[in-house]
Amino acid sequence: MKSALIKNQSVGLLIITALAVVSGLYGLLRPVSESEGLTFWRVNETWDKEIYGRAIDDWTSVNDKQVNVQVLGNHGLWQRMRSGFFSGTPMADLIEMHLEIMMGVYNGPEEAIGFLDLTDLLKRDGLLEVINQPTLSPWSSRGHIYGIPVSVSGVMLAYRADIVEEAGIDMEAIETWDEFMNTLRPLVRDLDGDGYPDRYLLEMEEGSETGSWVEMLILQAGGRYFDRNGKVEINSEINARVISKIALWGARPDKLTVDLPIFSLAGNQLLIDGYAVAWLVSDWRTKFMKLYLKPLAGKVKLMPIPAWEEGGRRTSILGSRMLGIPKTGHNIEESWDLVKKLYLDREVCRDRYLEGDAITPLMSLWDDPVFDQPDPFFSGQKKGRMFIELAPDVPEMPSSPYNMAARRAVAAASRSLRAFAEEKGITSSQNLHSKARQLLAAAEADIRFRADRNTFLRE
């Protein structure tokens, strides 16, 4: 009977069965590989490769410990990290990640945050006081610090010096957003004669896919989406005032701002073509400009962001990267030592500025002459020093797990407000104010509904 059974089966089926059994057994019995030394997952930023290489070589030569670096894309990093936090799959000893990923880590109860609370280690090593405090805010939750930021992430305005100087505009005389828009308004032009402008004043995200740009300007103005206790605070006077202005800037027929696909080849080409005269850049984003907007070398300059009112804040904050240590790490002290080497060591920070434009959040290093070097790309400006002078004014960024949703909701409100202004022909932000409050109230209700549903955050 046995031979008859086998005889009646196809050879292919037997091979597939045999392969399934063998591979299943191999998978089950294979020992989990425990690599020697520390494992470091980092995000894929090409220009950092050599900086990390040198720093890690230095560290390993002193500590006689191997560091296995694995470069991952954002999505892959997110999936691996969550698998590790939730299901105990193999984890790195150090993880570097972008802000958008980090917000999702705070969704659950405090004990579910998979990163080690670094507050005590920072205090112990006397680092807490010397790190620019607002820069720590996105990486902190419920009073604990879970990551060290790579850069201050302050924001300035980059503008096409060739275009504005040709028009005889003195940018140094501009202090507020109103002055910026009014002075530069004549630069909005139809260059090819098709009846539509080919040049706008400011790059501004006009959809609501991420809402980062609107948030950046709201934080600059002193607004916010959450208070320090995580309570939703979207429908405020400041927020309404800012989105009213943004809505009018983007409203036709006198449209001044433009949405373009940033961080893409098409978006880069549009910037090179002068489609936008100015755009908001963080310290780390200036590196993108050098890499992808090479024809603009020597044609662009930086200036502090115009304020919302005279004497107001001239900078903001745009998400960045951090280094954190998973709680499951094998050797916390060694991991912490490597964190300090990679993000807080003077030489590495100098290299990271020279090769990556990132301004270290470590205030004690801000006196380094490297930050005073003129940058030829930015028409010889001392870019580092300019960012550092603004760094103490960088606003705090809330770390609520609902911040991403709040960004989108407020950006959607701003977008609806723009449509409303276009439909009613409104040209004054004061006339938009009550509608802005109404839209923000709806956005606030939406986010409050979602946040209230989370029983883990109620405690």
Next chain:
Amino acid sequence: MAQYRLHNPLAPYLFLSPFLLIIGVFVAYPLLQSVNLAFHQTFGPGFQRFVYLDNFFNLLQDPLFWKALRNTLTYAVATLFIQMPLALGLALLLNQPWLRGRTFLRLIFFSPALVGPVFVGFLSTIVFAGRVGLLNRVLNGLFGFNPDYAWLQNHVMGALIIAGLWMYVGFNMIFFLAALQNVNSDLLDAARIDGAKAWQRFNHVILPAIRPVFGFVVLLSLIGSFQLFELPFVLLNQTAGPDYQGLTIVMYLYLNGFEIGDLGYASAIGWVLAVILIVPTALQRFYFGRKEED
């Protein structure tokens, strides 16, 4: 032919056991577990809190869920009333013996289905992009249309429906084409001899003959529409688009389960989706079953 006699009464169960084991582990257990999860709030699988029926009550009040449902229904209705007639019309056209190059044209129309929704979604982003988009370039060149018009901000659902048409019209056409080729030509000849006009032949001969396939394609498309995920996810750059205009039910499920980590809420969404899908399935079976009996 050799006769085998079973000596062991447990033998049938032994033979059934691999199937039962696989179904149990990979189908029955996950289904039961998802029912259990639907009554919990979770942060990943490790942190769970029993919340009674709160997930379902919250869904009823959740504006995003209703928005996702409305978007999904809009897409499904468009599928039904635009995609199906187009697919059937195309199949009728490409079934005509007088049409030259039919085989090539069939391949052309079917080809988007070969590359999949991710590729179609990506290509659609190039078509519908603002200043640099293919559509704006063509319209600007031909009619002086605004080159900055933001299709993916102002007409998310329209762009999605068009991308869906591109993707699935050819795919559904193949089913109709296969059904049309099985229509009894004697009946068509008889109808023609009896003086039936083209529409009468279509209505009284072709349509009844392809009705089972038609019902199957409608059901398949409806289920596919309700499960829409990859196309908007890629088209809208891994977001739900401005003001969640491209959010579908499955995207919302994914967002809650895999981005926020609340598998409980995601399970509740999944079960509501399952209940929603039972309705068209039952209607389809009732309607087409009755027609077949007639």
